[in-house]
Amino acid sequence: MGNIWVFLLQTLSVSLVAAVILLIKRLFEDTLSPRWQYGIWGLLALRTLLPVSMQRSIVFPLPLWIESLKTWGESGLNSAYTQAYEGLSIGHVIPWISRWPVSVTDGLFAVYAMGVGITLAWYGVGYLRLRLLLRKGKSVDEALAARIRKVAEAYDLSACPAIMVHGLSSAFVCGVLHPVMAVPSEGELDDKVILHELLHLRYRDGLQSIGWCLLRALHWCNPFLQLVCYRIHCDMESLCDQRVLERLEGEDRRQYGTILLNMANETYASMPGTTSISNGGKNISRRIAAIVRFKKYPKGMALVSVCILIVLAGPLLWGSNYAYGVELYEPGPRWRLEQSMAMTRLNRCTTMAGALDTYAKGLILENGIYMASASSLSRQKELAAQMEKASREEGWAVYHLEAGEEFDHLDREGGYSIWNLEKEVDESYSALLAFPIKYFPGTESETEYWELQKQSRTPLNVTLVVPVTVRFEDAWVVEESGERICTNQYYHICEDGELYPDGGGSPIPFLWTLQGEGKTGSVQMQQRVGYRVQNTTYLSDFGVSTEGFDVSPKVDAEFDEIYMWSLLEYVHDTEKEPQGPSNSFHCYLQYPEAEGDQWNTEMSMYNYNLHNNPWEGTLVTTDRTRIEPEKPQSDESGYYELPLQAKFALEWDGQLVDEILMEVEKDGRD
Numbered sequence: 001m002g003n004i005w006v007f008l009l010q011t012l013s014v015s016l017v018a019a020v021i022l023l024i025k026r027l028f029e030d031t032l033s034p035r036w037q038y039g040i041w042g043l044l045a046l047r048t049l050l051p052v053s054m055q056r057s058i059v060f061p062l063p064l065w066i067e068s069l070k071t072w073g074e075s076g077l078n079s080a081y082t083q084a085y086e087g088l089s090i091g092h093v094i095p096w097i098s099r100w101p102v103s104v105t106d107g108l109f110a111v112y113a114m115g116v117g118i119t120l121a122w123y124g125v126g127y128l129r130l131r132l133l134l135r136k137g138k139s140v141d142e143a144l145a146a147r148i149r150k151v152a153e154a155y156d157l158s159a160c161p162a163i164m165v166h167g168l169s170s171a172f173v174c175g176v177l178h179p180v181m182a183v184p185s186e187g188e189l190d191d192k193v194i195l196h197e198l199l200h201l202r203y204r205d206g207l208q209s210i211g212w213c214l215l216r217a218l219h220w221c222n223p224f225l226q227l228v229c230y231r232i233h234c235d236m237e238s239l240c241d242q243r244v245l246e247r248l249e250g251e252d253r254r255q256y257g258t259i260l261l262n263m264a265n266e267t268y269a270s271m272p273g274t275t276s277i278s279n280g281g282k283n284i285s286r287r288i289a290a291i292v293r294f295k296k297y298p299k300g301m302a303l304v305s306v307c308i309l310i311v312l313a314g315p316l317l318w319g320s321n322y323a324y325g326v327e328l329y330e331p332g333p334r335w336r337l338e339q340s341m342a343m344t345r346l347n348r349c350t351t352m353a354g355a356l357d358t359y360a361k362g363l364i365l366e367n368g369i370y371m372a373s374a375s376s377l378s379r380q381k382e383l384a385a386q387m388e389k390a391s392r393e394e395g396w397a398v399y400h401l402e403a404g405e406e407f408d409h410l411d412r413e414g415g416y417s418i419w420n421l422e423k424e425v426d427e428s429y430s431a432l433l434a435f436p437i438k439y440f441p442g443t444e445s446e447t448e449y450w451e452l453q454k455q456s457r458t459p460l461n462v463t464l465v466v467p468v469t470v471r472f473e474d475a476w477v478v479e480e481s482g483e484r485i486c487t488n489q490y491y492h493i494c495e496d497g498e499l500y501p502d503g504g505g506s507p508i509p510f511l512w513t514l515q516g517e518g519k520t521g522s523v524q525m526q527q528r529v530g531y532r533v534q535n536t537t538y539l540s541d542f543g544v545s546t547e548g549f550d551v552s553p554k555v556d557a558e559f560d561e562i563y564m565w566s567l568l569e570y571v572h573d574t575e576k577e578p579q580g581p582s583n584s585f586h587c588y589l590q591y592p593e594a595e596g597d598q599w600n601t602e603m604s605m606y607n608y609n610l611h612n613n614p615w616e617g618t619l620v621t622t623d624r625t626r627i628e629p630e631k632p633q634s635d636e637s638g639y640y641e642l643p644l645q646a647k648f649a650l651e652w653d654g655q656l657v658d659e660i661l662m663e664v665e666k667d668g669r670d
Helices: 004-027 034-039 041-049 062-074 104-135 142-154 191-202 205-218 223-247 251-262 281-292 300-317 336-346 352-365 368-373 377-394 405-409 446-456
Strands: 162-165 172-174 180-184 274-276 417-423 429-436 463-472 476-480 485-487 491-493 499-501 512-517 521-532 536-541 544-549 561-572 584-592 599-609 618-627 645-652 655-667
Touching: 004 041, 004 062, 004 104, 004 223, 034 041, 034 223, 041 205, 041 223, 062 336, 104 162, 104 172, 104 205, 142 162, 142 191, 172 191, 172 205, 180 191, 191 205, 191 223, 191 251, 205 223, 205 274, 223 251, 336 368, 336 377, 352 368, 352 429, 352 463, 352 476, 368 377, 512 645, 521 645, 521 655, 561 584, 561 645
Parallel strands: 162 180
Antiparallel strands: 172 180, 172 274, 417 429, 417 521, 429 463, 463 476, 463 485, 491 499, 512 521, 512 655, 521 561, 536 544, 561 618, 584 599, 584 645, 645 655
16 A cells, blocks of 8 residues: 555455454354354455455445545645545555655655554564563473373374463463463463463464454554454454363363453463463453353354355455445535545446446536546546536536537437447557437527428438547546547538538448459448447336436446448449349358358348349448357457458359459558
């Protein structure tokens, strides 16, 4: 972690997990065994080691709250570690100071990082002092050493060297690689105390205590987690008590409780790498109560315990996706703009289709929050300033972002379409967003539009085409990359509303031109590819269901349909006309499979009855062919690579008379 906001999110997330665990432990206190009561803290250990996700929430939408607080806190500052509209980057949980702090928030993080270092140093010095103290001790006499070996053998445990130290109140094990058992030089050491410490040694509780001390150090300024770590240590001792009681019988169990009771006011070792049977008066009382209700839990409860842990692991470790409400995309009060912009830095576009969909809807609705979700983080400050200015000076809704005069005439119910998605050499993608227009720029109303259409005597079907580039940064982002064009199949429409012939072209250019020559004639086919995100919504009004355009942003959308639109022209050479009946012909296309030399019939192009309709020898036809997104030609982003070859097959009166191989003659992108 590299700034105070990441630490704040991390420590609050870990605290939430700890609070949930404490609540669950309370509910199952008398039901599940001490093994489970201590084992569930493993989820907290994993949560501490895992970098917190900025896109997922645990119980509460903490990422949104912290991101909003960061935007407010960093405004006006020029921090070295983060900026107001910069996304939080979380690579690890260890604090790291990359440069000298220059702001208040930088200074707070530097203080936190130094606190972690000081806490670790304090633990390290304490442990070294304890080891030096133990060096002053002397080896236990042969009688006590024999007793320790006897207890170990009786319960199939491993023993470790033991030393006597003056002034100790109880025995404890110290060390991980070379552990020793420290025992008081005064008084008699009970075998049950020896058993307790040997069990600590068996289950490497000293190593676990180091891990919990690291958690304490990372969150040294969080008093709640300090109390939680204290509770964890108590649960470790309670588990060790359970293991002791499972090995004892009858009167020995009661005597073990008496031993603990006599330690109620004694101090105990609490350094990393140490374990002790004594852990303070209040906790001794809790352990005595547990001994009173001691029971051997049935084996079936182990499965129940594991199932509970599995159910809890997902939401506590990784959290869940937070469903951001529509109020954040259309903020009411001006102050909520910061929270909405914070949401856009968290609710990023995870797919290319989602980025195109969100950006296109942002243009349609003139909604800056939508566009910010699909834009680079470097544009966040600029977009926020534009929306703030429009709201303050022009009275627009706080989320309004002017899309341009071209969108004043938009048919918003018509949605949008995506055309000619192409992969570029720099691994970005280019595409065309197409929007249906109600009436032309330069006309004042739809009435003028219809008058203009009467003059043209042709269907206008105007389309606004916006070239864009799509690329992956921290997420998929979109930016406009060229001049917007308002056009249709017959005319180019200028800014003044005047119509100029467009040469019979199309508002959407073709990507490829394929040509081929065969036995019966020549064929040329032009192609472009469309991509579709499902945005149809059904509205019910007085029992009548109608279709509408779903304007909600879909940042993780996938392409529901990819389709190829083809314009084919076949010129028949009458001199090569097949002999025999000439009543009808049928033509269809084939495309090569992604692998191998197989050809797949994709679409039937045309059927023509020559008996009823005289034919002059030229066929011009179009077709729209659906392409499944999961086809091998589609990469993981959803982009479909057009085949560079096609076969035109001609059947004359049911008989195949010609197959014409077409190859790319012209690349429309050049």
